[in-house]
Amino acid sequence: xxxxxxxxxxxxxxxxxxxxxxxxxxxxxxxxxxxxxxxxxxxxxxxxxxxxxxxxxxxxxxxxxxxxxxxxxxxxxxxxxxxxxxxxxxxxxxxxxxxxxxxxxxxxxxxxxxxxxxxxxxxxxxxxxxxxxxxxxxxxxxxxxxxxxxxxxxxxxxxxxxxxxxxxxxxxxxxxxxxxxxxxxxxxxxxxxxxxxxxxxxxxxxxxxxxxxxxxxxxxxxxxxxxxxxxxxxxxxxxxxxxxxxxxxxxxxxxxxxxxxxxxxxx
Numbered sequence: 688x689x690x691x692x693x694x695x696x697x698x699x700x701x702x703x704x705x706x707x708x709x710x711x712x713x714x715x716x717x718x719x720x721x722x723x724x725x726x727x728x729x730x731x732x733x734x735x736x737x738x739x740x741x742x743x744x745x746x747x748x749x750x751x752x753x754x755x756x757x758x759x760x761x762x763x764x765x766x767x768x769x770x771x772x773x774x775x776x777x778x779x780x781x782x783x784x785x786x787x788x789x790x791x792x793x794x795x796x797x798x799x800x801x802x803x804x805x806x807x808x809x810x811x812x813x814x815x816x817x818x819x820x821x822x823x824x825x826x827x828x829x830x831x832x833x834x835x836x837x838x839x840x841x842x843x844x845x846x847x848x849x850x851x852x853x854x855x856x857x858x859x860x861x862x863x864x865x866x867x868x869x870x871x872x873x874x875x876x877x878x879x880x881x882x883x884x885x886x887x888x889x890x891x892x893x894x895x896x897x898x899x900x901x902x903x904x905x906x907x908x909x910x911x912x913x914x915x916x917x918x919x920x921x922x923x924x925x926x927x928x929x930x931x932x933x934x935x936x937x938x939x940x941x942x943x944x945x946x947x948x949x950x951x952x953x954x
Contacts, residue, residue, distance in 0.1 A: 720811035725928040744799025749792035826914040826946035830862035846922035886940040894923035917947025
């Protein structure tokens, strides 16, 4: 990593650009802020409020029966009859559209579900941005990553009290700040590794929990964690409809992480 005033100005500018892209992604027509409903399904076909069809499903598939008059599109073409959507855990399909509303079919915690994404949702149309702490180079923390010999899979709690999901951990990251050693479990894998964590700012100035990406890991395990890019999960914006993993008990940072995104309602 470089150093000096020019490098710091470049990093700050890059962070501002990244934050703007983050906000644009949230506010995309069918992004997280557009979610207006979450319906859990079972094997009995039934209608759901807000989207045509008779919906059902199980742990590996979501099904919907559609009539011609329902005027539903799939991949931009009219569709009717029985539509079977095979899905794996934590996978979604957003190919069904009616009157501009997307029906996101998915499986979470072994349970089939459908979420509706409406570009006219107030959470989207009223969105003015995500408050953050000021960018601070001191929160780009050098760290060390240790890869597990084999991936560790654990069932974790989510934003929905009655839903638990399997989560894969592929190693641990270590760092020291202000004389305190911190050890956290790392989720994901190469290219998308991240840490879900608690810290004392949660519920006060930040959301109830956040996550941060793990930096590139060198051959000796050296890496970094840029807490300026700590993010809120969708549960901070659409709490009734998000199914986000909560931190495991080990992933508590003992000191306030005054960096990254703050609560959506923060001043």
